[in-house]
Amino acid sequence: MCPHNGNSLPNDPSQMVGIDMSNGTRTNGIHAKINGVNVHTNGTTAAKVNETQKRNPYAPRASDFLSNVSNFKIIESTLREGEQFANAFFDTKTKIAIAKALDAFGVDYIELTSPAASEQSRKDCEAICKLGLKSKILTHIRCHMDDARIAVETGVDGVDVVIGTSSFLREFSHGKDMAYITKTAIEVIEFVKSKGIEVRFSSEDSFRSDLVDLLSIYQTVDKIGVNRVGIADTVGCANPRQVYDLVRTLRGVVGCDIEIHLHNDTGMAIANAYTALEAGATHIDTSVLGIGERVGITPLGGLIACLYAANPEYVKSKYNLPMLREVENLVAEAVEVNVPFMNPITGYCAFTHKAGIHAKAILNNPSTYEILKPEDFGLTRYVSIGHRLTGWNAVKSRVEQLGLTLTDDEIKDATAKIKELADVRTQSMDDVDSLLRVYHSGIQSGELAVGQKEALDRLLRKHRENSVSRPTTPPPAAA
Numbered sequence: 001m002c003p004h005n006g007n008s009l010p011n012d013p014s015q016m017v018g019i020d021m022s023n024g025t026r027t028n029g030i031h032a033k034i035n036g037v038n039v040h041t042n043g044t045t046a047a048k049v050n051e052t053q054k055r056n057p058y059a060p061r062a063s064d065f066l067s068n069v070s071n072f073k074i075i076e077s078t079l080r081e082g083e084q085f086a087n088a089f090f091d092t093k094t095k096i097a098i099a100k101a102l103d104a105f106g107v108d109y110i111e112l113t114s115p116a117a118s119e120q121s122r123k124d125c126e127a128i129c130k131l132g133l134k135s136k137i138l139t140h141i142r143c144h145m146d147d148a149r150i151a152v153e154t155g156v157d158g159v160d161v162v163i164g165t166s167s168f169l170r171e172f173s174h175g176k177d178m179a180y181i182t183k184t185a186i187e188v189i190e191f192v193k194s195k196g197i198e199v200r201f202s203s204e205d206s207f208r209s210d211l212v213d214l215l216s217i218y219q220t221v222d223k224i225g226v227n228r229v230g231i232a233d234t235v236g237c238a239n240p241r242q243v244y245d246l247v248r249t250l251r252g253v254v255g256c257d258i259e260i261h262l263h264n265d266t267g268m269a270i271a272n273a274y275t276a277l278e279a280g281a282t283h284i285d286t287s288v289l290g291i292g293e294r295v296g297i298t299p300l301g302g303l304i305a306c307l308y309a310a311n312p313e314y315v316k317s318k319y320n321l322p323m324l325r326e327v328e329n330l331v332a333e334a335v336e337v338n339v340p341f342m343n344p345i346t347g348y349c350a351f352t353h354k355a356g357i358h359a360k361a362i363l364n365n366p367s368t369y370e371i372l373k374p375e376d377f378g379l380t381r382y383v384s385i386g387h388r389l390t391g392w393n394a395v396k397s398r399v400e401q402l403g404l405t406l407t408d409d410e411i412k413d414a415t416a417k418i419k420e421l422a423d424v425r426t427q428s429m430d431d432v433d434s435l436l437r438v439y440h441s442g443i444q445s446g447e448l449a450v451g452q453k454e455a456l457d458r459l460l461r462k463h464r465e466n467s468v469s470r471p472t473t474p475p476p477a478a479a
């Protein structure tokens with residue numbers, strides 16, 4: 001089973017020879033420690049390391065005066081955009097479980113499907129509003145008074161209003177011109193505001209809309225006191241530079257908050273979200289695992305990873321990071337998908353290090369090859385050893401964890417044998433441990449010395465024969 005998310009996959013790191021580098025966590029029967037005990041000297045002084053760690057090249061710079069990278073809010077839309085994912089069907093119980101998990105994680109807002117969508121959607125919206133969560137509850141409606149009237153009766157803290165402004169959507173979706181859109185937007189916003197709750201106005205397909213149309217309607221709704229305006233990359237066509245330009249321009253035009261909703265059709269959703277914050281956006285829409293229409297939107301976990309890299313302390317103080325895995329597993333199960341293997345933070349090998357060069361440096365200082373600290377997310381770091389890319393430093397660390405005493409030359413000799421065997425097939429944890437134990441006892445008894453390949457092969461053969469004839473687990477009792 002995957003150590004992180006419970007997925008069972010062929011390359012499961014827990015099946016590899018691995019060093020659990022967490023603080024004293026017991027994994028695969030081996031008790032290991034990190035930072036200190038496993039640190040081998042390589043001439044790096046503590047002072048140098050501290051200096052490197054202090055200079056975070058990803059941190060916002062003083063020149064980024066507009067940047068909200070360390071001051072943002074998440075509008076979590078798994079229960080709205082996420083419900084638009086092809087596989088999604090959330091019954092009331094599942095919606096409540098997801099809402100509670102998102103609240104425990106600490107998202108600022110939870111956005112729910114329009115209560116105009118169906119009777120059950122309306123009832124679910126009311127039920128979630130009654131949970132008394134810390135996160136504010138929003139619902140998402142068309143720019144239409146019929147939808148607005150239903151929405152304000154549900155008990156939500158705010159309403160997200162949207163209407164397409166691109167020529168595509170004006171012609172082929174709702175068929176309305178900008179004059180009609182503006183008039184209706186004013187009517188809906190004023191109505192929602194009159195109920196004393198938050199209201200946001202968003203232009204769907206913003207990046208394919210006319211800039212003058214966009215700025216003009218945003219300015220109008222800002223003047224009548226909308227809480228936020230939203231930009232939406234509905235088709236996932238925008239690149240970071242376009243996002244920066246549009247958000248920055250809008251920042252100069254409106255005084256209210258700016259939300260952004262980014263689809264991931266070209267894989268840009270996280271980068272675009274980060275760039276939007278740099279340009280002055282205040283709210284980012286996410287969904288767990290990015291689920292939504294087509295390939296979905298900015299994933300919550302990926303965004304968190306990206307923002308943590310910029311300012312770990314801010315992100316840690318704001319969100320319950322060890323909850324992320326639970327939230328993702330809950331949603332993955334609800335929509336019957338696996339957490340992707342390359343998922344930031346929770347992908348099953350997100351904190352597994354393999355190549356010898358990496359392993360050595362990681363053992364000396366995890367920051368060499370990690371920008372995220374697994375322990376901040378309640379996760380564990382692994383160093384994989386039983387493969388042909390391994391190196392003697394990683395093997396030495398394992399030797400120490402097993403409590404064996406071998407010289408560096410002996411460890412290098414044992415490493416050569418591991419590589420030889422791993423050229424044929426990846427070696428399991430038990431395979432490598434056995435080899436190291438056999439090697440160690442051969443050295444102790446004088447039956448083995450460095451470079452005596454045949455003697456080592458003989459000892460390993462003998463060990464295998466003994467293991468076969470003396471099973472460690474008793475056979476099952478006869479019926």
Ligand SMILES: CC(=O)SCCNC(=O)CCNC(=O)[C@H](O)C(C)(C)COP(=O)(O)OP(=O)(O)OC[C@H]1O[C@@H](n2cnc3c(N)ncnc32)[C@H](O)[C@@H]1OP(=O)(O)O
Nearest residue numbers: 114116117118142143144162163164173174175204234293
């Ligand atoms: C990009 C996005 O993801 S936006 C959010 C998408 N969310 C949803 O669609 C919520 C789920 N949707 C639904 O349950 C239904 O589509 C409903 C209840 C909203 C509407 O259902 P229906 O009345 O049967 O209309 P249908 O879905 O066929 O077409 C959409 C209607 O909304 C109109 N419309 C589309 N977008 C908007 C908008 N943003 N504001 C106002 N009207 C709009 C269309 O013109 C069309 O009107 P028509 O009935 O005069 O043809």
Ligand SMILES: O=C(O)CCC(=O)C(=O)O
Nearest residue numbers: 162202204230232234261
């Ligand atoms: O309301 C919004 O801002 C976004 C609506 C949406 O889901 C989209 O445009 O993709």
Ligand SMILES: [Zn+2]
Nearest residue numbers: 081234261292
């Ligand atoms: Zn969307």
